[in-house]
Amino acid sequence: AQRVTQPEKLLSVFKGAPVELKCNYSYSGSPELFWYVQYSRQRLQLLLRHISRESIKGFTADLNKGETSFHLKKPFAQEEDSAMYYCALSHRSGAGSYQLTFGKGTKLSVIP
Amino acid sequence: GAGVSQSPSNKVTEKGKDVELRCDPISGHTALYWYRQSLGQGLEFLIYFQGNSAPDKSGLPSDRFSAERTGGSVSTLTIQRTQQEDSAVYLCASSPWGGGAYEQYFGPGTRLTVT
Numbered sequence: 007a008q009r010v011t012q013p014e015k016l017l018s019v020f021k022g023a024p025v026e027l028k029c030n031y032s033y034s035g036s037p038e039l040f041w042y043v044q045y046s047r048q049r050l051q052l053l054l055r056h057i058s059r060e061s062i063k064g065f066t067a068d069l070n071k072g073e074t075s076f077h078l079k080k081p082f083a084q085e086e087d088s089a090m091y092y093c094a095l096s097h098r099s100g101a102g103s104y105q106l107t108f109g110k111g112t113k114l115s116v117i118p
Numbered sequence: 119g120a121g122v123s124q125s126p127s128n129k130v131t132e133k134g135k136d137v138e139l140r141c142d143p144i145s146g147h148t149a150l151y152w153y154r155q156s157l158g159q160g161l162e163f164l165i166y167f168q169g170n171s172a173p174d175k176s177g178l179p180s181d182r183f184s185a186e187r188t189g190g191s192v193s194t195l196t197i198q199r200t201q202q203e204d205s206a207v208y209l210c211a212s213s214p215w216g217g218g219a220y221e222q223y224f225g226p227g228t229r230l231t232v233t
Binding site: 015038040049050051052055057092094096099102103104105106107108109110111 | 153159224
């Protein structure tokens with residue numbers, strides 16, 4: 007069965023320091039991975055997806071199939087990056103539909 | 119344009135009562151999803167609708183949970199005989215299509231508290 011693991015519930019970093027939010031997955035098929043973010047009092051929204059190989063708000067994530075990881079990185083944290091971050095894996099369910107399986111999330115706190 | 123909307127934003131109900139939660143997806147989106155977000159548990163998939171196809175109910179935790187989608191648009195999630203463990207934030211999301219690489223657009227959620 008598919009699984010997404012985010013080992014850190016809470017991550018605190020100082021402003022300007024590098025950030026790495028860890029995500030590991032298990033899935034027998036070809037993975038499609040996403041990072042979603044939820045800022046305080048806002049709805050959950052897509053941050054980036056691995057298929058686009060894009061950089062959003064300075065964040066990047068590289069899919070490492072050997073290590074089954076999709077860690078989210080940013081070289082210099084900003085206070086506005088403080089939020090809840092969820093890693094998600096898209097996969098086909100037994101019924102044939104695509105579903106997202108989410109990790110439990112990591113709360114990032116950037117200290118001024 | 120308007121995003122996904124959900125109502126009510128908060129619902130407090132007594133154990134044993136039935137509740138209905140509503141979701142209005144983005145116009146034109148054919149895929150609609152319901153998730154449950156419990157404290158410390160992340161998001162749990164509940165049910166998926168794609169156009170007029172039969173829904174994927176594989177995530178519903180018990181037969182007390184049901185959902186329907188009328189006219190390929192608005193969806194209602196019904197929880198019968200609510201229990202305290204049903205307390206959570208229920209999120210709805212829609213997507214232009216049900217393919218794996220498509221972004222899901224989330225609503226603000228309904229916070230359900232069962233007393």
